[in-house]
């Protein structure tokens with residue numbers, strides 16, 4: 001068991017480190033399953049955190065990520081650029097390159113990036129860019145710049161990953177709807193799960209998916225969205241009961257446009273750090289049939305990130 005380092009950086013006060021000894025999941029993942037949302041942090045001594053970051057994490061490097069992948073039973077990872085690295089994609093690219101083709105990436109880029117640099121990212125395994133609208137994580141989201149980037153990456157066959165919170169969807173709707181390529185929403189657009197799953201807020205998110213067939217959703221982060229728990233700790237077999245109906249609704253209505261991921265190493269959790277093995281055991285509760293699980297964990301992420309080898 002290795003404990004996380006920080007590479008000389010001071011962690012944000014109250015920072016929760018990744019779980020040191022996740023349990024082996026009881027649920028057996030289908031062959032070829034993809035963890036389609038995870039991050040690497042540093043290590044800070046090799047890949048320093050960005051000056052403009054809003055938090056300083058513990059290190060969570062590629063070796064730990066690949067060890068977790070193997071322990072949980074995943075075949076592949078999609079590594080999403082974390083905001084603590086700004087638009088310095090080196091840690092994520094290094095992990096993709098070291099994965100032997102088993103990791104693809106989602107980058108953060110700015111307008112000044114050249115075509116040659118974009119091609120370099122593609123060579124390393126990047127297949128998307130992330131636009132972040134969560135105010136506690138980024139300072140600005142210039143829409144003309146984002147639209148320009150979206151147009152450029154469309155030409156490479158990439159998609160756009162969006163991170164926003166449910167109350168902001170009405171205001172962002174038209175901009176999102178105008179994006180020219182496939183769109184993947186992080187963490188179901190962060191619904192308030194104390195509200196009814198049939199209520200107006202989540203209905204708007206479902207309508208957004210229904211009216212825009214190019215929009216996908218990650219059914220991720222019950223540990224982040226849950227208000228009532230119980231947490232995925234100490235062998236709990238039915239954690240995060242309040243989030244399950246939301247994720248299940250999305251999986252059942254849009255089975256070909258959903259992705260699942262661990263969100264390891266779970267940045268900015270305040271309350272508890274989940275046991276990632278127990279988090280994997282949530283999957284059959286949100287995707288109750290083998291067919292839904294095959295699409296969620298294998299077919300959909302393969303189509304988006306490894307289209308050259310996807311079966312269907």
Ligand SMILES: O=C(O)c1cc(C(=O)O)oc(=O)c1
Nearest residue numbers: 081082083084137186267268
């Ligand atoms: O909610 C968060 O704090 C969070 C942060 C990041 C990031 O810093 O990139 O990514 C996530 O998926 C979630």
